[in-house]
Amino acid sequence: xxxxxxxxxxxxxxxxxxxxxxxxxxxxxxxxxxxxxxxxxxxxxxxxxxxxxxxxxxxxxxxxxxxxxxxxxxxxxxxxxxxxxxxxxxxxxxxxxxxxxxxxxxxxxxxxxxxxxxxxxxxxxxxxxxxxxxxxxxxxxxxxxxxxxxxxxxxxxxxxxxxxxxxxxxxxxxxxxxxxxxxxxxxxxxxxxxxxxxxxxxxxxxxxxxxxxxxxxxxxxxxxxxxxxxxxxxxxxxxxxx
Amino acid sequence: xxxxxxxxxxxxxxxxxxxxxxxxxxxxxxxxxxxxxxxxxxxxxxxxxxxxxxxxxxxxxxxxxxxxxxxxxxxxxxxxxxxxxxxxxxxxxxxxxxxxxxxxxxxxxxxxxxxxxxxxxxxxxxxxxxxxxxxxxxxxxxxxxxxxxxxxxxxxxxxxxxxxxxxxxxxxxxxxxxxxxxxxxxxxxxxxxxxxxxxxxxxxxxxxxxxxxxxxxxxxxxxxxxxxxxxxxxxxxxxxxxxxxxxxxxxxxxxxxxxxxxxxxxxxxxxxxxxxxxxxxxxxxxxxxxxxxxxxxxxxxxxxxxxxxxxxxxxxxxxxxxxxxxxxxxxxxxx
Numbered sequence: 001x002x003x004x005x006x007x008x009x010x011x012x013x014x015x016x017x018x019x020x021x022x023x024x025x026x027x028x029x030x031x032x033x034x035x036x037x038x039x040x041x042x043x044x045x046x047x048x049x050x051x052x053x054x055x056x057x058x059x060x061x062x063x064x065x066x067x068x069x070x071x072x073x074x075x076x077x078x079x080x081x082x083x084x085x086x087x088x089x090x091x092x093x094x095x096x097x098x099x100x101x102x103x104x105x106x107x108x109x110x111x112x113x114x115x116x117x118x119x120x121x122x123x124x125x126x127x128x129x130x131x132x133x134x135x136x137x138x139x140x141x142x143x144x145x146x147x148x149x150x151x152x153x154x155x156x157x158x159x160x161x162x163x164x165x166x167x168x169x170x171x172x173x174x175x176x177x178x179x180x181x182x183x184x185x186x187x188x189x190x191x192x193x194x195x196x197x198x199x200x201x202x203x204x205x206x207x208x209x210x211x212x213x214x215x216x217x218x219x220x221x222x223x224x225x226x227x228x229x230x231x232x233x234x235x236x237x238x239x240x241x242x
Numbered sequence: 243x244x245x246x247x248x249x250x251x252x253x254x255x256x257x258x259x260x261x262x263x264x265x266x267x268x269x270x271x272x273x274x275x276x277x278x279x280x281x282x283x284x285x286x287x288x289x290x291x292x293x294x295x296x297x298x299x300x301x302x303x304x305x306x307x308x309x310x311x312x313x314x315x316x317x318x319x320x321x322x323x324x325x326x327x328x329x330x331x332x333x334x335x336x337x338x339x340x341x342x343x344x345x346x347x348x349x350x351x352x353x354x355x356x357x358x359x360x361x362x363x364x365x366x367x368x369x370x371x372x373x374x375x376x377x378x379x380x381x382x383x384x385x386x387x388x389x390x391x392x393x394x395x396x397x398x399x400x401x402x403x404x405x406x407x408x409x410x411x412x413x414x415x416x417x418x419x420x421x422x423x424x425x426x427x428x429x430x431x432x433x434x435x436x437x438x439x440x441x442x443x444x445x446x447x448x449x450x451x452x453x454x455x456x457x458x459x460x461x462x463x464x465x466x467x468x469x470x471x472x473x474x475x476x477x478x479x480x481x482x483x484x485x486x487x488x489x490x491x492x493x494x495x496x497x498x499x500x501x502x503x504x505x506x507x508x509x510x511x512x513x514x515x516x517x518x519x520x521x522x523x524x525x526x527x528x529x530x531x532x533x534x535x536x537x538x539x540x541x542x543x544x545x546x547x548x549x550x551x552x553x554x555x556x557x558x559x560x561x562x563x564x565x566x567x568x569x570x571x572x573x574x575x576x577x
Binding site for chain 1: 254336459460462463466467469470471473476477478479480481519524525526527528
């Protein structure tokens with residue numbers, strides 16, 4: 001494995017003033033790997049992703065992004081390295097696909113939010129890669145959920161981050177599109193050296209497309225290679241209480 | 243090889259050029275008409291002669307420089323500042339019903355003017371202008387205090403509306419106890435007019451608009467991302483707190499200045515942002531801000547061409563509502 005992009009040391013996460021959602025754990029995210037984040041609804045998957053992204057501070061412990069403490073990065077530099085993609089939420093009106101993907105270049109722009117020639121070609125390539133160029137001029141709000149998911153991903157690709165965090169990207173996708181999405185994530189990890197953490201409820205995709213599986217269950221966070229997760233009992237929680 | 247513009251596809255680029263060209267030409271024509279037509283008639287030759295010599299002493303010179311040029315400048319400044327203020331606030335609050343006055347700025351100005359005209363509170367030689375500025379400024383301060391304390395935009399929006407109601411209640415008490423003559427003057431102020439700006443105050447108005455505009459324009463990165471949400475903007479590395487307060491302060495200054503100099507002109511700030519979306523078909527603030535300024539100026543100039551016996555606010559709504567409804571219905575039907 002290559003360089004460590006994200007490192008958590010003795011980290012506990014949750015909201016300030018409340019009990020942490022899970023006890024301290026160690027975790028390293030390497031370039032080129034895809035990690036599935038699993039757990040029951042309400043276990044804190046989204047909170048953990050938000051903590052990774054620096055939107056909420058960890059309850060204890062440290063997070064390092066590209067070998068520097070996460071909180072020491074200035075906002076713009078951080079946005080060039082890490083992005084949290086959320087697929088849910090209401091699509092804003094009027095904005096077109098190309099305009100939305102172009103927002104991914106915002107961390108690289110000046111005060112007046114201009115785009116250079118290279119910014120523009122990066123946006124076009126991100127749209128080609130995620131297969132959204134065909135409807136580049138359509139308003140985001142008119143797209144199907146599946147198309148919109150790909151647009152959200154395209155925006156993060158245009159942002160050229162090293163660490164990509166995705167919150168349930170296949171929640172709205174049918175089976176073939178979910179496979180396509182996870183193949184795209186694999187491609188981003190292998191060809192661009194991104195480190196990806198993706199939360200999902202699907203064991204099938206996690207085992208098939210991800211290198212490791214991270215599980216938040218009963219206040220602990222455990223990580224294992226995808227091939228060993230079932231054997232190691234990481235997925236036992238999925239079968240109780242039916 | 244498509245043209246690299248950073249603003250969108252080549253067809254969009256052409257649309258921007260076309261729209262700006264047509265609107266600016268119309269603004270130019272309206273400026274010319276504003277200078278040419280009025281109570282006193284004079285020909286194009288007189289107009290050009292008077293324009294060439296600012297220091298002239300004859301009637302046409304004085305009418306042009308003391309009445310018509312300030313009126314033209316007032317329309318342009320008020321039109322652009324209200325349009326930008328409305329556009330910025332609609333974006334920050336993600337609410338298409340927002341306008342420059344949702345935060346109670348115009349109510350503040352009205353209270354100042356009501357105090358001066360109805361309650362006899364003296365504002366020195368600054369008069370009505372001073373009273374309106376103090377009122378608008380006080381509400382701006384109040385709004386900014388709330389903005390610093392609360393990060394949620396919806397709280398601020400409701401607070402602004404409540405400020406407005408509270409202040410309007412005070413104004414209504416002043417109105418109830420006022421004498422009929424004073425009341426008439428106050429009501430006339432509320433109709434709005436571009437004819438109140440004097441030549442020596444033009445620079446003051448322009449300076450206030452420049453400051454407000456600068457604050458909004460420097461936050462364009464935030465405004466572009468805020469359409470999606472504040473969290474999204476944070477994810478793009480925008481300092482949301484600073485940028486949002488810049489936009490709020492800038493919008494308040496724009497709305498306050500235009501209310502102080504021209505009275506509460508409501509319609510432009512709510513309608514023009516929608517008009518610019520429909521014309522320019524983009525959400526990029528780099529295009530929309532200048533676009534809204536041009537549209538706002540044009541609308542204000544056209545309204546200013548109507549005889550002064552019809553209240554400005556009435557003209558704006560009577561002419562503006564059908565036009566904008568038409569553009570919006572046509573635009574939404576096509577897309």
